[in-house]
Amino acid sequence: DILFDTELSQSDSEQIAVHRSGSSTLLSVLNSSQNQVYLFDVNGKAIPGFPVFGSSIPSLGDINLDGYSNLITTGKGGHVYAYSIEQN
Numbered sequence: 370d371i372l373f374d375t376e377l378s379q380s381d382s383e384q385i386a387v388h389r390s391g392s393s394t395l396l397s398v399l400n401s402s403q404n405q406v407y408l409f410d411v412n413g414k415a416i417p418g419f420p421v422f423g424s425s426i427p428s429l430g431d432i433n434l435d436g437y438s439n440l441i442t443t444g445k446g447g448h449v450y451a452y453s454i455e456q457n
């Protein structure tokens with residue numbers, strides 16, 4: 370079954386991952402050629418503030434135990450990026 374259909378700016382968005390964080394399920398899409406990570410809820414709605422810079426499949430979790438999820442990804446050169454996820 371198709372849950373949702375969306376069109377991204379580039380057709381080479383090649384890696385999709387499902388993340389469960391708390392009671393939320395989110396979908397990430399990595400476009401490594403553009404160094405962008407997209408994030409969607411299970412209904413296909415883009416999460417505010419995304420896409421963000423990143424070149425690896427992200428991990429999600431509450432890294433500082435404040436009750437809010439964070440997306441962790443890396444960039445070239447070994448840099449690690451942590452982004453807050455705004456959700457309603």
